[in-house]
Amino acid sequence: MTDAVPTALLADRLRRAGEHASAQGTDVLLLTPGTDLRYLTGFTGSSHERLTCLVVPAAGHRAPPALVTPALEAPGFTGVPLDALGVELVTWTDGEDPYLLVSDLAGGPTRIAVDDDMAARHVLGLRAAFPDVPQTLGGAVLRELRMRKDTGEIDRLRAAGAAIDRVHARMGEFLRPGRTEAEAGADITAAILAEGHTEAAFVIVGSGPNGASPHHSVSDRVIEPGDVVVVDIGGPMPGGYNSDCTRTYAVGGEPGPEVKETYAALQEAQDRAVAAVRPGATAAEIDRTARAHIAAAGHGEHFIHRTGHGIGLDVHEEPYIVDGNDLVLEPGMAFSVEPGIYQAGRWGARIEDIVVVTDDGVERLNTNPRDLVVL
Template sequence: MTTTGELRRRLERTRGELRRRRVDGLVVSPGADLRYLCGLDAHLDERLTALVVPADAGPTLIVPELERGAAAESLAGGLDAEIIGWSDTQDPYRLVAASVRGTQIAVSSRMWAGHVFGLQDCGLQPRDGQGIMSTLRAVKSAEEVDALRRAAHAIDAVHGEIDQWLRPGRTENEVAVDLDAAIRAVGHARVDFVIVASGPNGAHPHHLASDRMIEPGDLVVVDIGGTMPDGYCSDSTRTYAAGREPSERGRRVHELVAEAAEAGRRASCPGVPATDVDAAARRVIRDGGFGAEFVHRTGHGIGLDTHEEPYIVEGNASPLADGAVFSVEPGIYLPGELGVRIEDIVAARSAGPDVLTEAPRELRVVG
């Protein structure tokens, strides 16, 4: 559970980052950035909700009057932040302008364009605040790693019961419906995605689910994740064999992906450039003869968003920080035939890679 003490430390780091970048203030709209900085889980809509963090003063939370009570009762109410409610006859953008000294502001990257234009009309000069927020959120505190471990163990529990739902004769959609319910049952507040990709559908990395009936011997990619009540996300992929052993080619592909995933996890240490983790996993698959069939990056950061910095991709020379948490998820996709992906969540720690997900990775025959 995020505490007000943790939020205050995040706000102080934010002010330091603003001063370093010579920006007068940061304006954050609803979403993961807002929850990260003040603990408020608010709706993004046409009425402006914004946390204003000046570089040299305390924060101000500007909310529609009808939301002020809820904001005061959230963690934000314990931060000594001024909470200002505005009515539908007021201009909230002028309240933002009055809350920051200067005109150079950074805004959260997911702020609606209409709100950005409203800030410009008040004389402010917005710039993209993605770099600031990525710098802050890419390094997880011990409390955040613990939250992500709880999320990982919850999704592990769903994989652990896969035999209940995945078997030949059922459709992908039928399995997906059961998985959706199971993700909620183990403690997630929201289901973010359920991928059940059987046989040739496994060759599409972002296939969700269809009316295709699962056949004996199919390899089935099961990629599931959700958001826990504290806002932190889970994401884990395993590939199963339905009903009986797959083809020899399918088993070989699974072995290569498992070896690549292990290589990527071993390389996930602080100070290692993200591109090197990608290369470690990709090298195994390339040497196995399937380099062209590994069609996506090796991983992505995870936290209050399922996808965030750091991205484990070729060309990202940024060294992994102690406390970075991200997926390692190599895959091989053979069009019209099959697909295999294995995904774990890893924290780069000075003592060595800390793998948060623990579900078995070997090829299991289920159903």
């Protein structure tokens, strides 16, 4: 598998972005460097205080897409197929107002959408250039494309899942009584990179009471015999698509009956939630499936976050698997299923797999055992 996205596919994404913008009553979509721009053009770079902005007119507008960028940044687009995509490259130099340049290219829109992660300095600069034009979030346009993965994207997510599974399979090397979370985390980071990731975007090693903090990172706490340890790890592969997988371990001895009973309820909840994934189900139904079993086991108040999040070029993206989200699941949607039970001040547990909705059900992209592994 090559890392480059075929130009024909990028062109199709640009076309469909314009169609979705038009369908939502948006005249122009404005994107600065980030995953949305990468999704549409293949550009993987970044920018700083100087404005780089892709101008995508809605379908039906006569103006072609244009990329506004500082002249000193233009060489960074050498490998981006702008000509083949029909994107005009427009440069500016220090002393010019790039926001007015964007305004000229946009051609008098009545509604614009800016990407969700655009820096405030650029949002405000564009607002000054379009003083009477309402701004909305571009994520509402692009999520219609990005949350439905094509076969190439699913292949990349599948490869990322297999790579992080291989790291989890080595936890016996890293988690031992007497080591600190930070020491284990350093070894895990090295293993993530060795398995082909471009970075370890996050490494959570939550031992004992730290496992009850879902977004704990690592600390100098020493792992003790009998600790329950939550390990949540992941990051991007060279193609940009991310892994994200959580497993829970018992280190230095068999856990007690309470831990075993609670973990069994969690494992059953995760299995039931994954089994409920299919075309036609809603995101809310998956969340409620996991939550209902955990509540029935007496731990409803200890499940303190949504059941999952979409994944792709971002670790967290649409669709979000949470009660109240009545989005109907469709083939190609990829997201985590990760219920957790957290006993504040004592211990916690979480099981997380990335899944993809198939034509008739679901595929798990993480295949390691989900049992409470005793190391």
